[in-house]
Amino acid sequence: MLKINKLCKKFNGKIVLDSISLNVKPGTIxxxxxxxxxxxxxxxxxxxxxxxxDSGTIMLDGQALDLKIVNRSHIVGMVFQQFNLFxxxxxxxxxxxxxxxxxxxxxxxxxxxxxxxxxxYGLADKASSYPASLSGGQKQRLAIAxxxxxxxxxxxxxxxxxxxxxxxxxxxxxxxxxxxxxQFIVLVATHDTTLAQRLQSTIYLMKSGxxxxxxxxxxxxxxxxxxxxxxxxxxxxxxxxxGKNNLR
Ligand code: ADP
Ligand code: MG
Numbered sequence: 001m002l003k004i005n006k007l008c009k010k011f012n013g014k015i016v017l018d019s020i021s022l023n024v025k026p027g028t029i030x031x032x033x034x035x036x037x038x039x040x041x042x043x044x045x046x047x048x049x050x051x052x053x054d055s056g057t058i059m060l061d062g063q064a065l066d067l068k069i070v071n072r073s074h075i076v077g078m079v080f081q082q083f084n085l086f087x088x089x090x091x092x093x094x095x096x097x098x099x100x101x102x103x104x105x106x107x108x109x110x111x112x113x114x115x116x117x118x119x120x121y122g123l124a125d126k127a128s129s130y131p132a133s134l135s136g137g138q139k140q141r142l143a144i145a146x147x148x149x150x151x152x153x154x155x156x157x158x159x160x161x162x163x164x165x166x167x168x169x170x171x172x173x174x175x176x177x178x179x180x181x182x183q184f185i186v187l188v189a190t191h192d193t194t195l196a197q198r199l200q201s202t203i204y205l206m207k208s209g210x211x212x213x214x215x216x217x218x219x220x221x222x223x224x225x226x227x228x229x230x231x232x233x234x235x236x237x238x239x240x241x242x243g244k245n246n247l248r
Contacts, residue, residue, distance in 0.1 A: 001025050002154060002185050007056030009042055009209075016042050018209035019056070024202075026153070029176065029186040031217075033196050033233065034206035040189035044156045047187070048078045060153060073102060077147030081159040083139045085131040091142055092118065092127040095149045102150065117145040136164045137171060144175055154185040161192045173198035193234045205230050 002024045009017040016039045024030045032040040045051040047058065047065075049072050058065040060075065086094050095114035099105060105113075118124045121141040123134075131139060140160065147155055160172050173195060180186050180200075190196060196203060196217075203220060205213040213229040224231045 001059075001061060003057075003059040004043075004047075005057045005059070007043070007046065007058070008054045009039070009046065009051065010054055016209050017046075017053070020209070020211060022204055022211065022214070024154075024185045024187060026185050027180055027183045029180045029188060029199055029201035031196050031199055031201040031203045032187065032189040032206055033191070033193075033203050033230075035191055035233075038206040039209045040191075040206060041158050044078065044158050044187060044189050047076050047154065047156055048072065049076075073098065073147075073150050073152065075152055075154065077150060077152040077155045079140065079143045079147055079155065079157045079160060081162055083131075083143040083163070085139060085142060085146075087131050090128050090130060091123060091134070094131065094142055095146050098146060099149050113149055114145075117149055121145045137168050140164065140172065141175065144179075148179070152184070154187065155179055157186070157188045157190075159190055159192070160188065161190065161195045166194070169194050170198060193236060197234060203230055205233055 004023070005021050007017050007020040008015070020043060022030060032043060034040060042051060046053050065075065086097070089097060092111070092114050095117060096107075096110045099110040099113060100107065115124070115127070118127055121144065123138060123142060123145070126134060126138065131142065134142065157176060160176065161169050164172065169192070176186060176188060176199060188195070188199065188201070199217065201217045203215050203217055204211045213227060215227045215230055220227050220230060
């Protein structure tokens, strides 16, 4: 279980995360939903050690996540919006090299793991190609495979649909849902209401660095009227964000 407790972060004196608390169990998905600028990426970046929080705690399975561990990729995997693949490495090496660098498994074993994952993600025939030759959807699947190879407990997605054709939203949702079925702790930061509606999750609606509503997606869809803020956002009427009228 991941327990985030009272996480706070300011940038240049401006509060970006204002005492965020949430728990995520293995096998479940937390969707951080909200328009741009509310702090979704910052929260994921803190989990990935790309930012340091000002205060608050992050516990995993009853132990504090040690923020000083430089390579957290075995605990937390991240699938970035722009995928952040290693463009100068082949598809296969994008998985093999991080494995070899951060574990002491043999090259043969790393190759085996990479091939199984490429097979699973429909990329087996691309093993020797370079990322530049992949479609957006394929790049994302490679980014997922690369994260999964390191067997993290937690996998984070930052705006997983924003660089892709909207027609792929169902596929993206299916890939994310599958990770939950495999018992990962999954966090998804998104402003994409369509994606949010495709995931079986707990939805955390964020506004100005705070979680203003949280609801299990099943409960939400059986009784939308009980959750007016989430309903309004998903209906596309989110307004007054950071003082602007910002629909997304
Ligand atoms: P979201 O992902 O919800 O769009 P972010 O977490 O990216 O929001 O950003 C929240 C706020 O923090 C924004 O106002 C953004 O400009 C600011 N911010 C994010 N990262 C930094 C940074 N490294 N330095 C200064 N301000 C930042
Ligand atoms: Mg963001």
